[in-house]
Amino acid sequence: MSKGTILVADDDRGIRTVLDQALGRVGYQVRSAGTAAALWRWVSDGEGDLVITDVVMPDENGLDLLPRIKKLRPDLPIIVMSAQNTLLTAVKATERGAYEYLPKPFDIRQLINVVDRALSLPKLPRAAVVEPEGEKLPLIGRSSAMQDIYRILARLMATDLTVMIAGESGTGKELVARALHDYGKRKGGPFVAVNMAAIPRELIESELFGHEKGAFTGATTRSAGRFEQAEAGTLFLDEIGDMPLEAQTRLLRVLQQGEYTTVGGRVPLKTDVRIIAATNRDLRQLINQGLFREDLFYRLNVVPIRLPPLRERSEDIPDLVRHFLSRAVEEGLPSKTIAPDAMDYLKRYRWPGNVRELENLVRRLTALYSEEVIDLTIVENELAEPLPSQSRTEPESDESLNSAVERHLSRYFEAHGGKLPPAGLYDRVLREIERPLISLSLGATRGNQIRAAQLLGLNRNTLRKKIRDLEIPVIRGLK
Incomplete structure (x- = not known):
């Protein structure tokens, strides 16, 4: 007994043959064609229980056919397959009503699983979304790792779910956040990005939530915070692991109750923003160290996305x-x-x-x-760093770097007879670490500041400022 009829449209005869045989073996009837016109004729005649279509066909782009199919038969599941493995292809397929997008080449077992799932679930029409303008790619890459990310992003575009993006520095976390905003339902609103690591800790709450006139010394006027600036749009909280605990508590209240108060204010303000957070740190480790609230982590980590490093x-x-x-x-x-x-x-x-x-x-x-x-x-x-096969092995050590740093830092606390050390400890320790690190990097690159900035992962202007502020001697004649 047939499990249903699948309509396949692809201009590649080989792919049509493979799908015909594979779907036939598991109990489906298959009708296949090499043009969009033939597919549209079958759909118009009420044939088929599911459609599998390619994007590029000789007579019409398969994505352009999707809105007509969904308008005529909104309950008909459509699976889009394409060798144009970009984020825009995945987004357009999802926006125009596709049940699933599969980049070529794909595993035939994966396709069969998608077909089975599509035909077993209730068929609900999807709301149409306005197509994004332009063809400028927000993300680049056709690897399987990036294809997985494209599919996740495409499914999130029409939602307001909170997203946590994890990845090493330089992997493109803000690009992903911008793509979620620019191609999502809040694209008409503002996109506001704030880097937690770049704001002095004592100013973070004012930066996020704003402050009233007279709230603290220097607050001569009322100032809107990032939440107010991002109203009806998206707030991107980069390096969320660097947020102080006090600000974490206030952020948790926003996520739980949808409201906040400005610094120095008393009247709660309602907010309507989508939160996207990002980190290059292990938040679970910070939770174990008491530096990040576990309840906030679960509020932010609704949909986790891991960006692979470039080496992967x-x-x-x-x-x-x-x-x-x-x-x-x-x-x-x-x-x-x-x-x-x-x-x-x-x-x-x-x-x-x-x-x-x-x-x-x-x-x-x-x-x-x-x-x-x-x-x-x-x-x-x-390229200052050699290939792995040419690189020297790291010197062996009897203790980890964490242990050595912890032992060094403990002297600050032991030297004051059990009392807390003077205020400003964070900046003093940071200066202790930054100066030798930058000096060693400049020495390794023979004073070349461009290569030293690359080695450290810093902007060249940032490195120059640190060299000046930390009074680090440089080799003359090199920049």
């Missing part, structure tokens, strides 16, 4: 390089190409600074070198 998706590097080269030309820099052996080197490099490091390298190559083709020698000279 090295197959995306050529696409990323081409994208950054193109952007450089748009900014007035000369056109360049990367030699094949140099591209292979880039794919094998570890990229401690992730996509941000790659982007900075491409900008540097286009700006500093006159050669039209960037060869392997140039790339090797520009």
Whole structure:
């Protein structure tokens, strides 16, 4: 007995044959065609229980056909498959009513599972969403890791769910947050980003929630906070792990009750914002250390998204390089190409600074070198860190870095007879660590501040300011 009829549209005869055989073996009847017109004719005649369609076909783009199908038969599940494995393809497929999006190549067992699931669930029509304008890609990459992220993002676009983005520095956490906003239902509202690590701890509550006139010394006028600025839009809280506990408590109340009070204010203010948080730290470890509230973590971690480091998706590097080269030309820099052996080197490099490091390298190559083709020698000279096979092993140590730092810091507390040390401990300790770290980095790069900034993962201007503030001597003649 047939489990149902599947309508397949793909201009590739081989794919049609594979799907026909695979779906037939598990009990489905299959009708397949190589054009969108044939698919539309079958749908118009009321045939089929489910549609599987490609995007690029000789007579019409499959995505353009979706709205007509959903208008005529809103309960008909549609699975979109495509070799155009970009975030926009996934978003458009979801926005136009697709039940699922599968990037090619896909596992046939995965497809069968999706078909079974689609036909077993209640068929509910999906609300139409206005299509985003333009074709500028917010995220780049066709690797399987990025495809998983695209599918998650596409499903989240029409929701207000709170999202927690985890990933190393430079992996593109803010780009993901912006994509969720720009292609979501709040795209007409503001997108407000705030970096917790960049704000003095004593000012974070005022920065987030605003303050009233006279709330503290220097508060000469009322000031709107980031929540007020992001009303009806999205608030992106970057480096959430650096938020002080007091501010965490106030943020938890916002998430629980949908209201807050300004610093110095007494009247609760209602708020309507979508929260997206991001971190490059292990929040569960911070919870165990008493530095992050567990209840806040669960409020923020409704939908967790892990961004892979660039070394885990090295197959995306050529696409990323081409994208950054193109952007450089748009900014007035000369056109360049990367030699094949140099591209292979880039794919094998570890990229401690992730996509941000790659982007900075491409900008540097286009700006500093006159050669039209960037060869392997140039790339090797520009990348300070050697490949894993060439790198030296780390020196062995009898104790971990954490233990050594903890032992050093304990002297601050032991030296005061059980009393707390003077205020300003955080800045003093940070200065102790930053000065030798920057000095060693400058020494390792022979005073080259561009390479030292790359090694540290800092902006070059930030490094210059730290060198000046910390009074670190530099080698003359190098920048």
